Amino acid sequence: SxxxxxxxxxxxxxxxxxxxxxxxxxxxxxxxxxxELNNVAKEMIAADKGKSNNSYAIMKDRNxxxxxxxxxPFSTRSAVSSGRFFELSTNIGLNNLSAxxxxxxxxxxxxxxxxxIYKIDCTNGDVSLFQDLGAGNRIADIKVLKxxxxxxxxxxxxxxxxxxxxxxxxxxxxxxxxDSSQEIKIFKGFGEITNxxxxxxxxx
Numbered sequence: 239s240x241x242x243x244x245x246x247x248x249x250x251x252x253x254x255x256x257x258x259x260x261x262x263x264x265x266x267x268x269x270x271x272x273x274e275l276n277n278v279a280k281e282m283i284a285a286d287k288g289k290s291n292n293s294y295a296i297m298k299d300r301n302x303x304x305x306x307x308x309x310x311p312f313s314t315r316s317a318v319s320s321g322r323f324f325e326l327s328t329n330i331g332l333n334n335l336s337a338x339x340x341x342x343x344x345x346x347x348x349x350x351x352x353x354x355i356y357k358i359d360c361t362n363g364d365v366s367l368f369q370d371l372g373a374g375n376r377i378a379d380i381k382v383l384k385x386x387x388x389x390x391x392x393x394x395x396x397x398x399x400x401x402x403x404x405x406x407x408x409x410x411x412x413x414x415x416x417d418s419s420q421e422i423k424i425f426k427g428f429g430e431i432t433n434x435x436x437x438x439x440x441x442x
Contacts, residue, residue, distance in 0.1 A: 240264075242275075242312055244282045251275040271321035273308075280306065284338035284349065287384075294340040294347045294360055296332070297323065305329045307347065307360050324363030331356065337380040343390035346414035350377040355395065357414055369408070369416065374399055379434040382410075391417075396431040403428035 240253035243261070252261040264275040273279075278297070283305070285295035293310040308323040326332075331351030340347040345360040348368060353375045355368040371377065376398045383392035388409075395406040405428065409420035416422075 242310075244278075244285075246281050249279050249281060250277055272323055273321055275321075278308075280308070283332065284335060285310075286338055286340040286347070286382075287342070288340035288347070288360070289342050289344065296326075296335075296338060296347075296349065296358075298332075303329070305332055307358050307363055309360060324360070326358065326363045326365050328365045330365070336377050339380045339382045339393070341382050341390055341414060342384040344412065344414055348380055348382070348393060348414075350380050350395075352376055355380065355393075359414075368393075371397065378403070378431045381434045381436065383436070385436060394434055396434050398430050401430050402426070403431035405431070405434075 240255050242264070243252045243254065244250075245252055251264050253264050254261055280297035281300055283296040283298050285293055288294045288309075291312075293312055295308045295310065297306045297308045298304070299306070305326045306323045307326060309321060311321060331354060332349070334351045335349055336352065337350040338347065340360075347358045347360055349356055349358065353371045353373065355371075355377065357366050357368040358364070378396040378398050380396070381394045383389055383394060391410050393408045393410055395408060397404045397406060405425040407423040409417040409422070411417045
């Protein structure tokens with residue numbers, strides 16, 4: 239299957255086939271989709287791989303300043319089916335977006351502003367406050383755990399307090415909310431954090 243790139247200038251996807259060195263327009267068909275891959279007509283703000291190796295993205299209509307959550311079903315090797323999108327119920331904080339992460343097992347995604355995290359229901363575009371960290375905290379990055387036993391059940395948050403960084407492990411419920419029955423683990427002692435990256439332990 240090809241690798242997909244998004245062109246924000248012309249608001250469309252481009253593809254590069256395996257072993258190719260040139261860009262082309264997508265040749266896979268969009269079946270029962272709400273948009274065409276070579277004419278999405280939105281600016282991509284952020285994207286992440288979601289469940290079943292498909293992708294979610296926050297997209298913006300530059301003309302109306304309206305934001306959407308888009309579903310890109312790229313895991314298929316033939317036709318791309320049922321691409322869809324929903325208008326977000328609010329655009330709060332999106333002008334100061336610092337990070338975006340999608341769940342790998344449910345239809346939820348999260349985005350972070352300077353000191354708040356919001357949850358997106360990707361089945362209808364509803365946005366709700368997940369956590370407000372308060373003044374003095376700057377969110378550098380967020381990631382949904384996508385490996386090992388707690389896959390999909392933990393949101394990892396990198397926070398800077400001045401020049402000092404912290405990493406928080408926030409347990410999640412099956413509804414994508416904080417699991418209040420479990421403790422939030424906090425790791426301190428870092429310098430300023432710029433981003434998170436999971437280390438996948440080799441399977442022997």
